[in-house]
Amino acid sequence: MSRLAARFEALAKAGRKALIPFVTAGDPRPDFTVPLMHEMVKAGVDVIELGVPFSDPMADGPVIQRASERALAHKMSLRRTLETAIEFRKTDQDTPIVLMGYLNPIEAMGYEAFANAAQRADIDGVLTVDLPPEEGLECSALLKARGIDPIFLLAPNSTDERVKKMDAAGSGYIYYVSLKGVTGAGHLNTADVEHKLQQIRANTNLPIAIGFGVKDAVTAKTIANIGDGVVIGSALINKIEDNLDDLDLAKQEIITLLASIRQALNS
């Protein structure tokens, strides 16, 4: 069983919801990420989504765009993101890591070379925003053969047919994009999410993590209770952006927010 599947199974058994932070590797500096990942684990996160910086993040709002820009200014790349994961793994062999990014860096490396490198870095899942299953089967097969879960997105306008497609193509979990829009948008409607989740559940048994537009502990709890986990990204990166001249404070504020969400999820 993959580390992700095992993690979600254990959470379900314990009646807990997954808390999944998203941070961009190398934002705002390459040496900031690994210590932050360890601190986040201490604060009670269950899976870490590690963003691979990309020059043209088409599905992301301004906050994550700027995170990519800061990381790229330090020559961060897919290769160095994998090195970041290796560094983290030296002292944490338990927390699943999911790479989240865009296809072109993987295309440039080559699918097979990437799959091998991800396996060497002990990556657990790969979510490629602009690679739907129609185009992604070659890459997914290479990942699956190495025990890495290909993770796909579903959206508010996804049909039953597409849910079934993701169920067949993906593993680990499904990432449900809670709203029509970009990451960090401000118009999340929990009633809509609840309604949609019923349709999705009817067509897949994969765990469902919900993200986009989750800003605080209250929303996180509501959302997590509808799905199997909640992804929080822009709200964390805001803390980095607000404290670029005091990164210790940035880290502390991220941990405080995650701890408050963990507490809300557990209560």
Added chain:
Amino acid sequence: MTEKYNMPDERGHFGPYGGIFVAETLMPPIQELNEAYQRYLADPVFIAELDADLKYYVGRPSPLYHAERWSRELGGAQIYLKREDLNHTGSHKINNTVGQALLAKRMGKTRIIAETGAGQHGVATATIAARLGLECVVYMGAVDVARQSLNVYRMKLLGATVVAVESGSKTLKDALNEALRDWVTNVDNTFYIIGTVAGPHPYPAMVRDFQSIIGREAKEQCLEATGRLPDALVACVGGGSNAIGLFYPFIEDKSVKMYGVEAAGDGVSTGRHSAPLCAGRPGVLHGNRTYLMCDDDGEIIETHSISAGLDYPGVGPEHAWLKDTGRANYVNITDTEALEGFYALTRMEGIIPALESSHAMAYTMKLAPTMRKDETIIINLSGRGDKDMQTMAKREGIEL
């Protein structure tokens, strides 16, 4: 010899290129668009309406003009200009926006968005939106807003909202990113009119089909004027819509050579250029696989060209396929050479070309003298130079 050409396949692939590489939220609207497009393409009422708009609103057919003086001066092939500069709004872009806007109306969309580089596609979109009474938002890189201020004013005059995009390199690719973000947020009521033969399927095929009126007319006009097919076609390539519009109806006519002219900026060897077909590598950006300007890590690199309309790191996937199969030749022209083309056409024929089209003029100055006097070149004069007056005057040290 004629060989059947029927690209793309059902999923939008031109060999390894093209396809649909988008986030999940855009899959349903893309499917909806594809279905609507296939349906209306076969609908005689839709086609009749489109043809009427092209005739009475755009002003088609555009003339095929024999540039006799310039041909004589260059001393080789006879040069004919396909006068897309004479279309309403001043470029070929309107052929496509008229078509897509009609489609938007049929699909019940009330809001139109577009990206623009030089502003020609933005103006053409704002124009048709005004005519149909649709809300229109145009995304334009902040750098381009500054260098194409005349077109920005035209768009505003036409009632469009122009959003200056401040992210990334602040040029055409960033405008496209921002338009995609808008579309993903407003998928229910919004139609995204992409201006070039890029983006996810069906855009590359759809924009090509709307632009191929250029080549269909040119073929007929050339046969009428010379009694035979042309020997060579020349067009500038940014995303590649004017080039594919001219090339496509000639693809099966193997005797017709095709030259796509990319922007070499300061020169391909300097790295400061916009020539992905000549000096890039295959990758995925903006919904399709094609040749791109990117580094070894797959990050898109900044492009450079004197012409905002060619300042783009990708190119339509069909051009990538035509390059790999050898059916078309892709060459490049520097900023300096493009300026020579600009002045040559202006002084020789009394026609001021857009800086984009000037790249095609400059390549023709190299090509024509190598050909016989009884041979024929058709150049796509894709746009007029009015929008570039400020840029040119500034280069000459003149304040307008």
